[in-house]
Amino acid sequence: MFRSSQERQKERVLKRHAVLQAAVRMFNERGFHATSLDDVAASLGVTKPVIYHYLGNKDQVLFECVRLGLTQIREAAVAARAAEGTGLDRLKAFLRRYAEVNMDDFGRCVIRTGDETLSPESRREFRALKGEIDRDMREVIAEGVADGSIYAKDVRLTAFTLAGALNWPARWFDPEGPESRSEVAAAMVEILCEGLRRRDGAGNSV
Amino acid sequence: MFRSSQERQKERVLKRHAVLQAAVRMFNERGFHATSLDDVAASLGVTKPVIYHYLGNKDQVLFECVRLGLTQIREAAVAARAAEGTGLDRLKAFLRRYAEVNMDDFGRCVIRTGDETLSPESRREFRALKGEIDRDMREVIAEGVADGSIYAKDVRLTAFTLAGALNWPARWFDPEGPESRSEVAAAMVEILCEGLRRRDGAGNSV
Numbered sequence: 291m292f293r294s295s296q297e298r299q300k301e302r303v304l305k306r307h308a309v310l311q312a313a314v315r316m317f318n319e320r321g322f323h324a325t326s327l328d329d330v331a332a333s334l335g336v337t338k339p340v341i342y343h344y345l346g347n348k349d350q351v352l353f354e355c356v357r358l359g360l361t362q363i364r365e366a367a368v369a370a371r372a373a374e375g376t377g378l379d380r381l382k383a384f385l386r387r388y389a390e391v392n393m394d395d396f397g398r399c400v401i402r403t404g405d406e407t408l409s410p411e412s413r414r415e416f417r418a419l420k421g422e423i424d425r426d427m428r429e430v431i432a433e434g435v436a437d438g439s440i441y442a443k444d445v446r447l448t449a450f451t452l453a454g455a456l457n458w459p460a461r462w463f464d465p466e467g468p469e470s471r472s473e474v475a476a477a478m479v480e481i482l483c484e485g486l487r488r489r490d491g492a493g494n495s496v
Numbered sequence: 497m498f499r500s501s502q503e504r505q506k507e508r509v510l511k512r513h514a515v516l517q518a519a520v521r522m523f524n525e526r527g528f529h530a531t532s533l534d535d536v537a538a539s540l541g542v543t544k545p546v547i548y549h550y551l552g553n554k555d556q557v558l559f560e561c562v563r564l565g566l567t568q569i570r571e572a573a574v575a576a577r578a579a580e581g582t583g584l585d586r587l588k589a590f591l592r593r594y595a596e597v598n599m600d601d602f603g604r605c606v607i608r609t610g611d612e613t614l615s616p617e618s619r620r621e622f623r624a625l626k627g628e629i630d631r632d633m634r635e636v637i638a639e640g641v642a643d644g645s646i647y648a649k650d651v652r653l654t655a656f657t658l659a660g661a662l663n664w665p666a667r668w669f670d671p672e673g674p675e676s677r678s679e680v681a682a683a684m685v686e687i688l689c690e691g692l693r694r695r696d697g698a699g700n701s702v
Contacts, residue, residue, distance in 0.1 A: 459660070486690075
């Protein structure tokens with residue numbers, strides 16, 4: 291009859307996530323400004339105060355969506371840095387996951403959210419989180435340069451170039467299309483790491 | 497005393513461009529939704545009806561801004577396709593100019609404008625113009641594959657990868673920073689075309 295505190299806690303987490311999932315899809319489809327929390331609430335069959343209860347106002351809901359996306363990427367960075375192999379191997383693993391997250395709901399929301407959309411406090415934290423990921427990427431590249439597996443004249447610009455290329459699928463990837471997220475991610479990472487020079491029969495540049 | 501029709505026409509073009517220049521900077525700095533045509537008019541010391549006279553409503557002003565940016569990129573594509581050299585040479589020339597435009601006011605506005613921000617008619621034309629540029633890029637890549645200067649397993653995905661990487665500086669490039677647009681563009685194009693494999697003394701991949 292009465293639910294345990296643990297059950298209530300679990301239900302709270304599930305409901306909160308359902309709200310975020312409904313919100314992020316609307317933000318991605320319609321744009322943040324064209325989405326109201328009333329629409330989000332209606333799509334879940336609840337009222338706006340329920341959303342306030344679980345998450346807060348519209349800026350807070352957006353911030354939670356982008357925080358979730360950035361957390362997924364940060365986890366990928368930590369995993370890649372702890373992995374075996376050369377710097378280039380670790381970078382490729384990180385980049386593939388980075389691209390996959392950017393094609394998923396919360397990652398897409400990170401990419402589609404301009405700094406100026408967030409409130410000043412949320413913006414500060416958004417930038418700080420993105421800065422950590424940028425630092426991770428530069429460190430993996432620098433490790434590859436140090437172990438001789440990566441050539442990079444300018445580590446910072448290399449990181450920006452890779453990240454930019456892998457951010458963009460957030461705008462064009464179609465989950466209903468013929469290729470999966472991980473197929474597109476792997477193919478893009480191959481293009482970026484190997485470049486465009488023609489290869490010999492063994493796949494080496496000539 | 498009386499200006500000739502030619503002088504009036506020239507003045508009209510100059511005033512129209514001044515409005516677009518003021519508008520694009522505000523859109524880029526504050527975001528489209530946070531910018532009102534009253535702010536744009538005030539920054540030029542005119543009233544909103546002056547802007548309506550030269551350009552129309554806010555959606556029309558935004559569309560003219562993105563049209564200008566896309567036109568600059570289209571011109572670069574046409575110039576690169578008519579140039580001498582291998583497909584890879586022509587692709588590099590196009591990509592450098594593509595990146596430069598994206599770091600400039602109107603190009604930045606193209607990148608920062610999500611489809612959903614525009615009215616349905618403007619959106620259709622915006623997508624059509626972007627589609628032409630995408631086609632140009634694929635054709636230059638395909639020419640390079642045909643003449644043996646470019647290796648690309650998937651021309652479409654290669655074009656998307658290159659374009660994405662070179663769109664992104666619209667978000668981070670700082671015109672007050674130590675590097676010029678053309679320096680950043682050239683360095684990024686080099687990273688993308690050459691890849692990340694370590695090189696021998698002659699700069700070739702090993």
